[in-house]
Structure formats: structure tokens, C-alpha cells
Amino acid sequence: MNPRAGALVLQTAPLAVLLGALAWLAVDPPDTAILPPLAAFLTALALWLIAVLAVARRRESADAPLRALGDNLPHAYLYQYQVDARGTARFLHISSGVERVHGVSAAAVLADPARLLDLTHPDDRAAILAAETESQRHGTPFELTLRARRADGLWGWLHLHSVPHAADDGSVTWDGLATDVTRERENSRALRMVARRVEALLALPEEAERLDEPALLHGALTRAAELTGSRTARLYRIDARGQLSSVPEDEAPFPAPAGSAGAEALRLGTAVCRNQPDAPLPGLATPSRVVCLPVADEGAAQWLALLANRDEDYTQAEIDTLRLIVGQAWQLAKKRKATQALLLANRVLNASSVICFRWRAEAGWPVDYVSPNVRQWGYTAEALCAGRPPFADLVHPDDLARVADEVVAHTAAGRTGYLQEYRIRTACGDLRWVLDETRVLRDADGTALAYDGILTDITDRRRAEEAMQQALAEQQALNRKLEEAHTQLLQSEKLASIGQLAAGVAHELNNPLGFVISNLGTLDTYLRDLMAVVDAGAALLDEAQRARLAPVCAAHDFDYVRGDAFTLIAESREGLDRLRRIVQDLKTFSRPGDSEWREADLNQGLESTLNIVWNELKYKCTVHRDLGELPPVRCRIAQLNQVFLNLLVNAGQAIAERGEITLRTRAAGESVTIEISDTGCGISPEHRQRIFDPFFTTKPVGQGTGLGLSLAYGIIRAHQGRIEVDSTPGQGSTFRIVLPLAPAGPPDDGVVSEGAPAPGAASPDPSPRSPA
Amino acid sequence: MSRILILDDEESILKALRRVMRAAPCAAGGRTFALEVEAFSTPQAALERARHEPFDLFLSDYRMPEMDGIAFLAAAKALQPDAARLILSGYADLNALVRAVNEVGIDRFIAKPWNDYELMSAIAQSLAHRELVLENRQLANLVRIEMGELTPEHLEAQRLEALEPGITRVNWGPDGSVLLDPDLLERP
Numbered sequence: 040m041n042p043r044a045g046a047l048v049l050q051t052a053p054l055a056v057l058l059g060a061l062a063w064l065a066v067d068p069p070d071t072a073i074l075p076p077l078a079a080f081l082t083a084l085a086l087w088l089i090a091v092l093a094v095a096r097r098r099e100s101a102d103a104p105l106r107a108l109g110d111n112l113p114h115a116y117l118y119q120y121q122v123d124a125r126g127t128a129r130f131l132h133i134s135s136g137v138e139r140v141h142g143v144s145a146a147a148v149l150a151d152p153a154r155l156l157d158l159t160h161p162d163d164r165a166a167i168l169a170a171e172t173e174s175q176r177h178g179t180p181f182e183l184t185l186r187a188r189r190a191d192g193l194w195g196w197l198h199l200h201s202v203p204h205a206a207d208d209g210s211v212t213w214d215g216l217a218t219d220v221t222r223e224r225e226n227s228r229a230l231r232m233v234a235r236r237v238e239a240l241l242a243l244p245e246e247a248e249r250l251d252e253p254a255l256l257h258g259a260l261t262r263a264a265e266l267t268g269s270r271t272a273r274l275y276r277i278d279a280r281g282q283l284s285s286v287p288e289d290e291a292p293f294p295a296p297a298g299s300a301g302a303e304a305l306r307l308g309t310a311v312c313r314n315q316p317d318a319p320l321p322g323l324a325t326p327s328r329v330v331c332l333p334v335a336d337e338g339a340a341q342w343l344a345l346l347a348n349r350d351e352d353y354t355q356a357e358i359d360t361l362r363l364i365v366g367q368a369w370q371l372a373k374k375r376k377a378t379q380a381l382l383l384a385n386r387v388l389n390a391s392s393v394i395c396f397r398w399r400a401e402a403g404w405p406v407d408y409v410s411p412n413v414r415q416w417g418y419t420a421e422a423l424c425a426g427r428p429p430f431a432d433l434v435h436p437d438d439l440a441r442v443a444d445e446v447v448a449h450t451a452a453g454r455t456g457y458l459q460e461y462r463i464r465t466a467c468g469d470l471r472w473v474l475d476e477t478r479v480l481r482d483a484d485g486t487a488l489a490y491d492g493i494l495t496d497i498t499d500r501r502r503a504e505e506a507m508q509q510a511l512a513e514q515q516a517l518n519r520k521l522e523e524a525h526t527q528l529l530q531s532e533k534l535a536s537i538g539q540l541a542a543g544v545a546h547e548l549n550n551p552l553g554f555v556i557s558n559l560g561t562l563d564t565y566l567r568d569l570m571a572v573v574d575a576g577a578a579l580l581d582e583a584q585r586a587r588l589a590p591v592c593a594a595h596d597f598d599y600v601r602g603d604a605f606t607l608i609a610e611s612r613e614g615l616d617r618l619r620r621i622v623q624d625l626k627t628f629s630r631p632g633d634s635e636w637r638e639a640d641l642n643q644g645l646e647s648t649l650n651i652v653w654n655e656l657k658y659k660c661t662v663h664r665d666l667g668e669l670p671p672v673r674c675r676i677a678q679l680n681q682v683f684l685n686l687l688v689n690a691g692q693a694i695a696e697r698g699e700i701t702l703r704t705r706a707a708g709e710s711v712t713i714e715i716s717d718t719g720c721g722i723s724p725e726h727r728q729r730i731f732d733p734f735f736t737t738k739p740v741g742q743g744t745g746l747g748l749s750l751a752y753g754i755i756r757a758h759q760g761r762i763e764v765d766s767t768p769g770q771g772s773t774f775r776i777v778l779p780l781a782p783a784g785p786p787d788d789g790v791v792s793e794g795a796p797a798p799g800a801a802s803p804d805p806s807p808r809s810p811a
Numbered sequence: 812m813s814r815i816l817i818l819d820d821e822e823s824i825l826k827a828l829r830r831v832m833r834a835a836p837c838a839a840g841g842r843t844f845a846l847e848v849e850a851f852s853t854p855q856a857a858l859e860r861a862r863h864e865p866f867d868l869f870l871s872d873y874r875m876p877e878m879d880g881i882a883f884l885a886a887a888k889a890l891q892p893d894a895a896r897l898i899l900s901g902y903a904d905l906n907a908l909v910r911a912v913n914e915v916g917i918d919r920f921i922a923k924p925w926n927d928y929e930l931m932s933a934i935a936q937s938l939a940h941r942e943l944v945l946e947n948r949q950l951a952n953l954v955r956i957e958m959g960e961l962t963p964e965h966l967e968a969q970r971l972e973a974l975e976p977g978i979t980r981v982n983w984g985p986d987g988s989v990l991l992d993p994d995l996l997e998r999p
Contacts, residue, residue: 549901
């Protein structure tokens with residue numbers, strides 16, 4: 040409503056009531072005696088009122104432009120306040136703005152000046168009264184800023200500026216301007232706050248340098264408390280279980296009380312403000328007002344900052360201050376922690392032997408980063424990053440192509456990481472084996488951008504591995520030797536028992552042979568004696584007796600018998616002689632005492648052996664002897680006989696139906712050659728290199744042990760000779776043995792004697808001087 | 812006539828040897844020996860015979876059941892030390908040979924199967940050698956008698972001692988008695 044219209048209504052309302060009452064009296068006069076005086080009074084009153092109104096309107100119309108101006112002041116109002124000589128105070132005028140500022144209409148104030156006083160803050164009432172008195176006494180203007188209730192019901196700030204005018208009647212009138220300066224005060228206060236905040240924030244980095252995290256946070260919180268006018272500031276550390284412990288006072292951890300601002304802040308993860316008494320926290324009796332701020336890192340709160348007991352309510356400004364300062368301190372602490380962690384990591388990295396690289400995925404692998412500990416290789420990180428020398432030059436030339444190929448292959452295969460081992464050349468030319476554990480950095484399209492390599496020096500490991508490999512190889516060689524020796528031992532044990540058997544058999548054969556040969560000799564003598572008697576008898580016969588004897592002689596074919604008997608005996612003796620030789624060979628072959636080194640005729644050995652295996656060969660083989668003149672060879676003839684036996688048996692077994700075996704011996708310089716050829720099935724190329732391996736056999740189960748050739752190989756090697764084979768599958772094989780006439784350093788005859796190992800049991804290397 | 816004892820566990824060998832010794836000449840160094848052969852197939856029988864009859868030569872097989880040739884020849888040597896000793900064996904074992912030479916002092920080791928001629932000449936040589944040794948000893952004794960180193964009584968005692976070992980020694984008991992058999996003292 041228009042205030043002026045309101046005022047008019049207010050002013051004219053009593054007049055209208057009076058006129059109404061008069062009209063009621065005139066229309067329907069009550070029949071009483073008091074009517075005439077009442078009517079007269081009312082009429083007089085109405086006239087007075089009209090007069091007063093007229094005066095008022097006149098004055099109003101004179102002040103109207105000024106008052107309109109006053110009514111239009113924003114956030115302010117004009118007033119005329121008068122205290123008369125009796126001390127009665129009243130407003131002569133007050134702008135309508137009072138309603139905008141205080142929510143009280145001008146009319147109400149004009150009607151009751153105490154309304155305004157009531158709206159001022161109780162603490163400031165004394166001040167305004169004192170100022171008034173002072174101004175009245177001295178006639179000086181006064182200015183005052185005081186708190187007053189605003190239209191919204193909150194306390195605001197009002198600035199008063201009043202100039203007193205003293206009148207003749209003893210009254211004093213103040214012309215004043217009341218301005219609502221709440222916003223200005225707030226603004227300036229906010230400005231000051233911002234300035235102090237900035238000051239506090241600027242001080243933080245310096246503090247962060249010298250304080251640890253709790254001290255820094257605590258300092259920041261203290262500063263925030265100062266800025267916000269909080270009398271209480273608390274910092275709580277939150278452990279992994281959500282328990283609080285106050286900092287710096289070390290109290291036992293405790294849970295935040297349910298429903299408290301602290302618990303609420305931790306639950307919500309954001310600042311919580313309560314401008315009312317809150318649940319007490321340890322070290323903090325029931326706070327009147329409280330703001331709690333959780334300081335969180337990756338969701339988990341680590342600190343709880345608390346401000347409390349501010350005289351006024353906390354507003355967003357205070358919350359912001361707390362958040363800003365403590366948050367900044369936290370960020371600084373975090374950054375410092377991260378920096379320290381990075382420094383530590385760098386120190387640890389540099390102290391280790393592991394070298395880190397980053398190469399760009401470009402030609403030449405330019406080095407983006409290399410850990411400074413690369414100086415253990417004699418390079419500096421700066422030089423390597425500048426390409427002096429390029430990384431490719433560090434890789435051993437023999438490994439470079441392989442490394443490059445692998446990198447390309449791994450990259451193309453889309454791998455995110457891979458392992459490589461290669462050699463690195465250090466600045467002083469040493470070679471170091473490194474294990475390169477590389478991660479490939481790729482962009483969104485999968486294009487490789489860079490490679491992060493962790494190079495571990497594995498030289499020692501490689502060396503150990505190589506040494507181990509070598510040891511392994513040696514061990515395997517040793518195992519092989521052992522296996523060979525074992526095989527030979529087995530074979531020689533077998534041979535020894537065969538030898539014993541043969542010797543026993545020979546002995547048993549020798550007895551009958553002895554008497555048969557002897558008897559046949561005696562029989563020969565007897566026959567000659569008989570013939571002598573017969574001849575003598577025939578000589579005594581006369582012609583007739585001889586004629587009678589002739590048919591008898593003819594019937595018994597005497598002349599033929601006489602001639603053939605001696606031939607028969609001679610042939611039998613020849614056969615017996617052969618038998619004797621075979622038995623002799625059997626004994627020679629098996630004689631255990633014959634394992635000593637001595638000079639021997641290899642042709643004879645070959646013949647003896649052939650005699651023994653003849654039974655195996657005679658039905659399907661024709662044996663050709665092409666035996667040259669051989670000088671005596673220093674050897675263990677029993678062992679060589681064993682070799683000949685094995686080769687001859689093999690030759691016989693290679694021949695399926697009928698074939699030929701050729702024995703050829705030749706002497707050439709300081710060595711002799713013995714060749715045993717057959718026209719058998721031959722040896723397939725894939726078997727050729729394995730035939731001397733122990734237990735390798737192509738014969739059916741039961742026919743071959745797979746030991747014969749390996750044994751032969753061992754024996755020939757012990758004689759410092761060699762054994763070779765030429766073979767054409769389907770056409771036959773030739774085994775060639777080449778033996779030195781006198782092997783270097785075989786033991787003397789006396790060393791091996793009776794009781795010594797049987798043939799083949801001797802080590803393949805009789806002396807360390809003999810070549811392997 | 813030279814007396815020869817042959818021992819082999821195989822009868823056929825014995826028969827063959829008899830034939831050879833009967834028929835083949837046994838001659839060496841211009842001397843021919845007539846042989847009188849006794850053959851045995853067990854060492855026990857042969858030793859029993861050797862206790863009662865003198866022989867000029869023992870020829871034994873080596874490998875036999877119960878007692879080998881060396882043990883037999885050692886026993887024969889104890890009975891008749893002056894007889895020649897030969898081994899005829901099909902078992903050419905170096906160990907056997909060493910034992911035969913060292914323990915028994917054999918004259919020859921002949922391998923089976925033997926050659927008749929070689930066998931006979933080996934026998935003849937052994938006999939000749941034995942005769943030579945005996946003759947030398949006899950001549951030496953004659954010289955010693957002449958030189959007074961030896962009396963004919965000594966010589967006779969040696970002869971008797973050779974015939975019956977121990978016969979020339981007297982065992983005197985503590986009481987002056989003559990002990991014919993010392994073993995009797997030990998019996999209760």
C-alpha cells in the first residue's frame with residue numbers, strides 16, 4: 040500500500056467516523072437529553088479536525104518533494120527525531136524506507152518511537168542513548184554504527200548520521216540518515232577474511248618445508264581458527280579402523296560419537312556445520328557451534344579437522360576458510376610426501392644395480408630417460424639422453440640384430456611387455472649381460488610410443504650358468520665314460536666267464552685229443568709193422584701159394600687198402616691236428632693271463648679268431664684272406680681277438696643268404712691296417728654315427744647286445760688306434776682298424792699279469808699320456 | 812730197465828701212453844732206455860705202490876679228482892726224492908706251472924695233446940739227467956771215502972737212510988731205553 044495513501048486514510052479516518060456519527064444523529068436522533076450537547080461537541084471536534092488536517096496537508100505539500108526523495112533511498116531512510124523540553128521523544132518524520140530496512144511501517148514508528156529502539160541490539164542501546172545525550176548537550180552531529188534487527192529478522196548493521204537543531208522552545212530536532220550497512224560490513228569483512236586467508240595460504244608452503252604433516256595440518260587449523268574466530272580447534276587422526284586420535288595430544292583412539300558432526304562429516308565425506316550444541320568429543324566439552332571437515336585421500340578420510348565455539352554462527356565463509364586452508368595444507372603435505380617418496384625411490388634406484396631406461400619408439404631408440412646410476416657402466420645419463428653414444432651402440436654387435444628383431448616382433452605382436460637378454464658394452468669396453476624387462480607404452484590406437492626398460496645386470500648369473508653348463512657337460516662326459524667303462528666291464532666279465540668255460544672245455548678236449556693223436560701215431564707204427572710182416576710173409580711164398588693168395592688180396596682190394604691206410608691215418612692225423620689247433624686257439628683266445636701288453640702277430644690272431652667263429656660263418660660265407668706281411672704289434676692280443684671276433688660275427692650276421700667276407704691286412708710305416716669287409720646289408724646313414732654307442736643295436740632281440748661295436752671301439756682306442764667304417768646299404772660294409780705298431784706308453788708287461796683284469800676290463804685309457 | 816710210474820684219471824690216456832712207451836724208442840744223448848711202465852688211475856694207488864717199489868720217473872696228470880698232480884708229485888718226492896718228475900696236462904695254467912716248478916721241482920711240463928716223439932725224448936732226457944746226477948753223487952762219495960771225509964759205513968748208512976728214512980737214527984728214552992715209536996709215549 041502507498042504509504043501516503045495509508046497516511047491519508049489514517050488521518051481522515053477519525054474525521055469520517057465523526058461525520059458518520061453526526062449523520063447518524065441527524066437521521067435517527069436518540070431521544071435523550073444529552074443529544075444537543077453531544078452533537079455540538081462532535082461538530083466542534085470535526086471542525087478542529089478539519090482545521091488540523093488542513094494545516095497538516097499544507098505542511099505536507101511543502102515537504103513533499105523532499106520526503107519523496109527520502110522514501111526512494113535504497114537500504115536507508117531519513118528521519119526527524121525530536122526531543123522536547125520535557126524530554127518527550129518523537130519522530131517528526133521517517134521515510135518509508137524504515138519498513139524496507141526493519142520491517143516496521145513508518146506510521147508505526149511515528150506512532151511509537153520506542154519501536155525502533157526495541158529493534159536495536161540490546162548491547163547497542165546504551166551507546167545510541169549516550170550519543171544522543173552527547174549530541175544534545177553539545178549540539179554536535181553524531182555518527183554511530185549499531186546492530187539492528189532487519190526485515191528478515193536477522194541482525195544487521197545500521198549506520199546513523201544525525202545533525203541536531205535546537206529550537207527556542209527547548210526542544211531538539213535531529214535530522215538523520217539511517218543506512219543499512221550490513222552488506223558493506225559483510226563485504227569488507229569478507230575482503231579482510233580473503234586477505235587473511237591469502238596471507239595464511241602464502242605462509243603454508245614455507246611451513247610445509249619445515250613441518251611434518253601433523254604439525255603442518257595443526258598449524259593450518261590453528262590459523263583457520265584465528266581467521267574464523269573459533270575458540271577451539273582440534274585435529275584428529277583417523278586410523279585404518281576409523282578410530283580417532285587427537286593430534287598433537289596423544290590419546291587412546293576412540294570412535295567418533297554417533298550423530299555428532301564429526302561422525303556425520305566422516306560418513307558424508309564432506310564438511311558438516313552445526314550452529315547448535317553438539318555431542319562432545321574427547322578433549323572437547325559440548326561445543327556451542329561446530330564445523331567438521333574430513334581430510335580425505337582417495338575416499339578414505341585420514342584426518343578430521345574441527346573448529347568450534349565461535350561466538351556467531353558459522354557461515355559458508357568460515358567453512359570455506361577451513362576447507363581452503365586445511366585442504367591446501369593437506370595438499371602440500373601430500374605433495375611433500377610424494378616428493379619425498381620420489382626422492383627416496385630415486386635414491387634407492389641409484390643405489391641399486393638396476394638401470395632404468397625409456398626409449399622413444401623411433402628409429403635409433405632415442406633415450407628419453409635413463410636412471411643416473413648408469414654411470415656404473417661409465418656413461419652419464421645426460422650424454423645418453425643426448426644420444427652420445429646412441430643406445431644401439433651399447434648393445435653388443437652380435438646381439439644387436441637379434442634384439443632389434445625381437446623388439447619389432449614383440450611390438451608388432453601387440454605385447455605390453457617382454458624380457459630380453461643381451462650384452463651391453465660399458466664405456467671402458469667390458470661386456471655385461473643384462474636382463475631387459477621392457478614395458479611397451481602405447482597410445483589409444485595401440486601404436487607404440489615408448490619402451491620402459493629395466494636392465495638388470497645378470498653377468499654373474501650368466502657366468503654361473505655357463506660354469507654350470509660346463510660342469511654339466513663335463514659330468515655328462517664323465518657319465519658317458521663311466522657308462523662305457525661299465526659296459527666294457529660287463530662285457531669283459533661275460534668274456535671272462537666264457538674264457539673260463541672255454542679253458543675248461545679245452546682241457547676236457549685235450550685229454551681225448553691226447554690219446555687219440557697218440558694212438559693214431561701208434562696205429563701208424565703198428566700198420567708199418569704189419570706191412571713189414573706181410574711183406575716178409577709174401578716174400579716166403581712160392582708161386583702157387585702166391586696165386587692162391589691173389590684172389591684173397593683182390594677180394595679185399597689189398598693193394599688199395601695198403602696204400603690208402605697210411606693216407607687215411609695221415610688225413611686223420613691232419614684232422615686231429617686241426618682239432619688241436621682249434622682247441623689251442625680257444626685257449627689262446629680265452630687265456631686270462633693273456634691280457635698283458637706284448638708283441639703279437641695280428642694275422643695269427645685273425646686266423647685264430649676266424650677258427651672260433653668259423654662255425655657261424657661257414658654255411659653262408661666265403662672267406663677270402665688277403666693277409667700281408669705284418670711286423671709284430673705291441674698289443675693286448677686277447678682284446679684285439681675280441682674285436683676281430685665281434686667284427687666277424689657282425690659281418691656274418693649282415694649276410695643274409697650267401698656272401699663273402701674279406702680279411703685284408705697291411706703294414707704301412709709305423710702302423711698296421713686290418714680290414715674286414717662283408718657283402719652284407721650295409722648300415723643305413725642314420726645309424727652310422729650311432730653304431731659305436733653302447734646298447735645301440737639293429738638286431739632282433741636276443742641276437743645282439745648292442746655292446747660289440749662299442750666294446751671294439753673302446754679297445755681300439757685303448758690301443759691308440761682308430762676304427763672306421765665304410766658302408767653302402769645293400770652292398771656291404773668295411774670296418775677298418777688302424778693300429779700303431781707300438782702305442783705310446785702302454786704299461787710294461789709286468790704290470791698286467793695273472794690276477795689282473797680280464798680282457799676288456801682295463802681302462803680305455805691305459806695311461807694319461809695317451810691321447811683321448 | 813727204467814721203472815716208470817704213470818698216473819692219469821683217464822684210462823684211455825694210460826693205455827695210449829703204455830702203447831707209446833712200449834713201441835717208441837726212448838733215447839737221448841746216445842743212450843736208449845728200456846722202459847718198464849706201471850700205470851695208475853688214482854693217486855692213492857700210485858702212492859701205495861711207490862712206498863714199496865722204487866721208480867726212476869713219475870709222470871702225472873695235473874687235474875685229477877681228490878688230489879692234483881702237484882700234490883701227488885710232492886708226496887712221491889717225499890718217498891723217492893731221486894726219481895724224475897714230469898707233468899702231462901691239458902690245462903696250461905700259469906699258476907699250476909709256477910706251483911709245479913717251485914713246490915715240486917718238476918723236470919718237464921708237457922702239454923696235452925702231446926707229440927709222441929717229444930714225449931719220449933723228454934722222458935729219455937729226464938732219465939739221462941737222473942742217471943748223471945746219481946753217478947756224480949756216487950763218484951763224489953768215492954772221492955770222499957778216498958779222501959777220508961766219508962767212511963764206507965757212512966755211505967752204507969746214507970743208502971739205508973734213503974731206503975728207509977729214519978732207520979739210521981736211534982730214539983733214546985730218558986731212562987736209557989730205546990723208543991721204537993715215540994708216539995706210544997703219548998698214549999695212556
